[in-house]
Amino acid sequence: MLEFEHDSLAQRVLFGAGKAASNLAAEVTRLDAQSVMVIAGPAETELAESVCSEIEPRLMYSDVVQHVPIETAEKARAAAREHDVDLLVSIGGGSTTGLAKAVALTSGIPIVAVPTTYAGSEATNVWGLTESSRKTTGVDARVLPTTVIYDVLSLLTLPVKLSVASGLNALAHSVDSMWAPRADPINSTLAVEAITALSSGLRDIKRDSASQSGHEQTLYGAYLSAVAFASAGSGLHHKICHVLGGTYNMPHAQTHAIVLPHVLEYNAPYAPAAEQRIAAAFGTSTAVEGLWSLRTELEAPTALRDYGLKESDLDEAVALVLEAAPASNPRPVTAESLEVLLHNVWAGTTSEDEGR
Structure with missing residues (x-):
């Protein structure tokens, strides 16, 4: 029902x-x-x-x-x-x-x-x-x-690197909305449309930084993402970014751009219906594949150590995120799992890299 x-x-x-x-x-x-x-x-x-x-x-x-x-x-x-x-x-x-x-x-x-x-x-x-x-x-x-x-x-004069980071920040609103505490079918529909618009618009901007149609699609997608997020609430991704941004003064857009694929990898196997809708929005077989492909094409930032986060900060960050993590997250959040996730965020590695 x-x-x-x-x-x-x-x-x-x-x-x-x-x-x-x-x-x-x-x-x-x-x-x-x-x-x-x-x-x-x-x-x-x-x-x-x-x-x-x-x-x-x-x-x-x-x-x-x-x-x-x-x-x-x-x-x-x-x-x-x-x-x-x-x-x-x-x-x-x-x-x-x-x-x-x-x-x-x-x-x-x-x-x-x-x-x-x-x-x-x-x-x-x-x-x-x-x-x-x-x-x-x-x-x-x-x-x-x-x-x-x-x-x-x-926005036409916005540097490409900032457009990419800011656009991926917007994309994070959509992805988080798929499993945030107040996620619902309306939020999900807005988020899926936003992912399609953002991925298309950002690719256009990467090819031509002054592309009006690219910026329009990205702006349209960013608005839809934010509306979905406002209704659905803050999921695990945003809780992590708020801790990292506020505690260690990390740059807002770049932090979201870097954290997003790691949270998607973390949650996707535990939310198959949402994962398939995200994948469909990207036009790929899996959501993770779609996001990593987009990030590679956009040459998105990859590691928070490049922005001043220290490896010695991670233990404190794990404790702070653990306090803030929503109980409704699709996958249970533990200190051990956060240690791996945040280390990958810091280093710019993936879980697959860790296993090699």
Whole structure:
């Protein structure tokens, strides 16, 4: 019998090439905002000025830090209070959206998000804050952006390596949604469509970094992935990445890109129905084959030791992930199995390599 409970989040999405500035101006008018705080990191300054060319922000704020340290959040919250802000506009990747969410979490100020990567945070009601090297996440309706404005022209200059890492981060949302704590048939359907779009779009971007159709397909897939993830919740993959990112300050997108195939290999034999749907989305006989083939073609990052993770960090990481691992994971999670998985993530090896 088919029986499930599904939540759909209420959000307005505006998707159109070259329309970011006009769509933002229309949203500011629709929301009757009088004091707009624009959050955009230094790298997005020029883009933010272009996107905001048809509005008059009260405050342009650029102090953005990955994983949203609590101190960074408190400074942004104080700035919003000081300027009597009634609308937050985030222009950037997941760190920028995350900071806007941190402000919204305590103030209830609505957010209009203009993403410049495939992070997907803009489509979820999940927030994350880091304090004393520990990343805490939660769910709150106040942090879900009221509107998302997607403009593919904002992503055409994204370096290929970052497009690949960010796109695989989006893919991780889809894969995790297939067996996360609140996985259901609707989430799975969104995730499968997202995997197809992402794998096609990323291949196009790899061949031509300025491919508009490639970026559009990837952006479309990233949104579907995030919607599925928002409903399904955080599975084992995301719990691992939150620990590694918050505790050891690993780069967000690259961490997800590296961890994903190892979690897929870990869970796939224990979730055959989900595995076959993922494989079908890739157009391969197995899900693992499909993901490794895509990663090879994209020349994706392979090892977290390349980003500063130390082998001596792994024992602590195992203990922290073990505390956070969802009880509903298809395969039981043990300290022993995590030791193998995280060592492979650190070294860039697979279980097959370990057995040789």
